[in-house]
Amino acid sequence: MAAIFASRCSRVGRSLFGGLSNSSPGLFTTLHEMTCKNMFSQQQRTFIQMRTVLKVVDNSGAKKVMCIQALKGKKGARLGDTIIASVKEAHPNGKVKKGKVVYGVVVRAAMQKGRCDGSEVKFDDNAVVLVDKQGQPIGTRVFGPVPHELRQKKHVKILTLAGHIA
Amino acid sequence: MLGVIRARTWLRYSEPLLQPWKVGFSSLSAIDGRKHHLLNLQEIETVLTDVKADDVKVIPVPKHCDWADFMVLATGRSTWHVKNIAQALIYKAKQKQRGVERMMLPSVEGQAGGKWIVIDSGKVIVHALDEKARAYYNLEGLWTPGGIQNEHDEDLQKALVKVRRKNNSKKPAQKNA
CATH class of the missing domain: 2.40.150.20 (Ribosomal protein L14/L23)
Incomplete structure (x- = not known):
């Protein structure tokens, strides 16, 4: 699911920001990295189970x-x-x-x-x-x-x- | 979705008196509502005197801990005596609530072991311990003001004492002439 979401984001980025300027791909990558960090690097708050x-x-x-x-x-x-x-x-x-x-x-x-x-x-x-x-x-x-x-x-x-x- | 948001905002901004669902969920609110039914400090001291508990100490809890007003520490001479202290307090609470429709008893913890029994009667918490447990846990040092500070000072003094290392080498000591 995470991989699918990331790939979709990157495709949309290429299609939208493809021919605008040189600085725009860099801008998009930073935004993309930020969203991925917020979503995937956050600790999963779940029950305390075996091997915790x-x-x-x-x-x-x-x-x-x-x-x-x-x-x-x-x-x-x-x-x-x-x-x-x-x-x-x-x-x-x-x-x-x-x-x-x-x-x-x-x-x-x-x-x-x-x-x-x-x-x-x-x-x-x-x-x-x-x-x-x-x-x-x-x-x-x-x-x-x-x-x-x-x-x-x-x-x-x-x-x-x-x-x-x- | 809108209904959920509306309900949440109503709960947030409504007065506390208009929230009857709160009552009964918290043990503290239930205890405060019927405070006159449970044991107060004088009754607890009377019961502890009757069952001949040793070294009874009443410690007022600091203001930042709002979950109790007083802690009563009592020592029993044996496991049987500690259990007897707890049973006497429960019996007193039952006697006080005679004729009430719904009897409310203090919660008792640790009755199976018999080394440390806690009787939680609302704003007064009674700790019945045997002599070894009382020396081991040292609750007076924890709850009296400045008790923990003294412990830290002792640890610091121990840390600052210079200890001479043992000479574990096999070689004989060389004499420098």
Whole structure:
């Protein structure tokens, strides 16, 4: 689809700007590049599904985890959902090691989520807080902003440990 | 298409009082609407005294966090005692709402584990922890003003201490005459 759209744009450009002047093809290419950049280089904001790499925002010792199972919904996990993940990067002296399978609560998601007042909340990155099976946080501090929707999802412990609540 | 745009503009510019769909979606709005039914600070302190909770501390939440007014920290001597604290608070909330058509209970989190139980009763949040969990999470240091700053200062002092490296070389130390 993207290739078709790009080829159509280029054809239209040749037919319209073909015999105008020397500067016009350059102008068109810049416009064409800008449209392509806006359309194709933008991050896809979708559900957190299998093989999604997420940032860990607590002091449990892990840096990056990869989702291997979303525990709710057919499509994937969203803000406030619990996932099962595998630790891909970890600090050498942390509580969790590389390769360990852990549970995590999604505290920031790039996919937008509607609020009850009609607004939407979305973040720049996907981030998790590692928890155990009972829902106790492994780390003792949570860094960065955390949305207050976690209170409705019964993750008050994470809200308590967080520094800034959005 | 025009109908959708019209509906959106109506929602945006209409008064908040004319939006009944908002009520009930947010737990906070529901709690604020029936605040007199849930437990207040004095009742919580009475219950915690009755069940003999150790080291009860009431921390006022800073103004920038508008999701709660007070945090109450209580320590239980065992897992059973921590669960008993939570059960006593729920029982008190039920007793207070006797005769109400629709009973509204505080949400309880972590009752299966028993190491850290959170009872969310609207504007007052009660944390019942055992001794190890209270020392591990250090919630007083997080929520008291200047607590985090002190932690950072300690870390900075540790970082600035000069540590002499060990001599791991196999060669014997040479004496320079």
